[in-house]
Amino acid sequence: MSGLPQPLADIVDDFAGVGEQDRLELLLEFSRELPELPAHLTAAAMEPVPECQSPLFLDVDLTDREAVRLYFSAPPEAPTTRGFASILAQGLDGQSAAAIAAVPDDFYHALGLDSVVSPLRLRGMSAMLARIKRRLAA
Secondary structure: OOOOOOOHHHHHHHOOOHHHHHHHHHHHHHOOOOOOOOOOOOOHEEEEEOOOOEEEEEEEEEEOOOEEEEEEOOOOEEEEHHHHHHHHHHHOOOHHHHHOOOOOEEEEEEHHHOOOOOHHHHHHHHHHHHHHHHHOOO
């Protein structure tokens, strides 16, 4: 898929390289890799993403538009939501605002999770990316 920063393109390739059931396991693996929040940031100070079925909060640090920092908070008992957040964190954190803005809104379909994750959950990932892009445009 074109228009993806290299780290996100690599993640999409990882998902494409495994079978359908293994994609779900890979998503769960990502959920365990969601980076911890830095000490100066709490979920209460972050933007909620109510479109997600589980509580999810995000923060977009635009201090350096050439290296945007993304932070996510999701409970451990929400592995799908955490997995999506981790994919965005690992794939987009540190990228330029322009590179993030250029990510296709529906890139998550390239992960091949449509048949193993409910459309409501996929909508949550779409909402995370949309909120990030709105913050970049503001």
